[in-house]
Amino acid sequence: MSPSSPIVVIDSGLGGLTVVRAIQNVLPKEDIVYFGDTARLPYGSKTAATVCSFVEQIISYLQSKNPKHVVIACNTATALALQSVQHTFASLPITGVIEPGAKAAVIAAGSKMVPTIAVLATEATVRSKAYERAIHRRRHHARLLMRPAPLLVPIIEEGRTVNDPLVRVALQQYLEPLIRNRMNVLVLGCTHYPVYRELIQEMTGKVVPVIDSAQQCAEDVARRLKIAGMLHGQNGAGSLSSFVTDDPERFQLLAPRFLGMEIDRPTWVHPEELYAPVMPPSPVRLSQSA
Numbered sequence: 001m002s003p004s005s006p007i008v009v010i011d012s013g014l015g016g017l018t019v020v021r022a023i024q025n026v027l028p029k030e031d032i033v034y035f036g037d038t039a040r041l042p043y044g045s046k047t048a049a050t051v052c053s054f055v056e057q058i059i060s061y062l063q064s065k066n067p068k069h070v071v072i073a074c075n076t077a078t079a080l081a082l083q084s085v086q087h088t089f090a091s092l093p094i095t096g097v098i099e100p101g102a103k104a105a106v107i108a109a110g111s112k113m114v115p116t117i118a119v120l121a122t123e124a125t126v127r128s129k130a131y132e133r134a135i136h137r138r139r140h141h142a143r144l145l146m147r148p149a150p151l152l153v154p155i156i157e158e159g160r161t162v163n164d165p166l167v168r169v170a171l172q173q174y175l176e177p178l179i180r181n182r183m184n185v186l187v188l189g190c191t192h193y194p195v196y197r198e199l200i201q202e203m204t205g206k207v208v209p210v211i212d213s214a215q216q217c218a219e220d221v222a223r224r225l226k227i228a229g230m231l232h233g234q235n236g237a238g239s240l241s242s243f244v245t246d247d248p249e250r251f252q253l254l255a256p257r258f259l260g261m262e263i264d265r266p267t268w269v270h271p272e273e274l275y276a277p278v279m280p281p282s283p284v285r286l287s288q289s290a
Contacts (some may be wrong), residue, residue: 015192016073017258022218039246044122079130101213102134121189
C-alpha cells in the first residue's frame, strides 16, 4: 500500500454511501472503492458467522485494489465481524462505525449525571451489545435504550422517501417508545438511517441530538491516515468506483439520495465470485495508533 492507494468502504447495500460522502468531505483528494453487497442484504437479520464470512469474502476480493484502509461502513457488520476480520487480515488497517458513533453520543450527552442514550439499529446490532459496550467504556452510568428497527433498511433500499406514509408510520413506531422514555441523545445505529435524519430530528424534537456516525467515522479515518503518513497528496478531487453484487442499474439510480451526487454505473460482481478461499494479505504492516 502507498498514499496513492484507495480507501475501501464496505456495506450491505446503499447505506455506506453516507460514510463515503463524509470521507469525501473530510478527505477530498482520496480515491475510494465502494462495495455494496446488494444481493445478500440485509445483514441485520443474519447470524454473526454468516456476516463474518460475507465481509471476509469482500475484503479478500478487493485486495487486488491494494487498499491502504478498509472501513466497514455497516453497523451490523462492525458489531459482528470487525474483530474477526481484523484478526484474519492482520496487516490491513480495518475500522468500523460503532466506536466513533459511541464517542460522539457520549460527548453529545454533556454533563448529565445519568444521561439516557437511545440507539436505533438493526436486530443483529442490538443483539451484539456492541453499542452498549462502546458507550459504557466511556460513560459508566449512562442509561441505554436499545431499539431494533427491522423494517427501515428494506424500506430505504426500496427507495421510499420521507413523503411516503409508510416511512412516517414505521419511524413513529420505532421512535415513540424512545421519546416516551425521555432520551437525551439518539444514535442512528445503521448507516442507512441518515437518509431520514431530518424527519427523525423533526419527530424527536430539536432538543435531542441525533448522532450520525458517518462524520465521526470519516474524521477517525483521516486521523489514522495522517498519523501513518498515508494521506494522498494528489492535486484535484479523488475518484469513486463502486462494486455491487446485484442490480447495478438500481444502485446507480438510488445512490444520489445517499451521496448527494450522480455516480458511474457500478461494476457487477456475481456472488459466486466471492466464494473463493479467503486470502489474507502479506504480513507487512504500517503502524497506526488506535
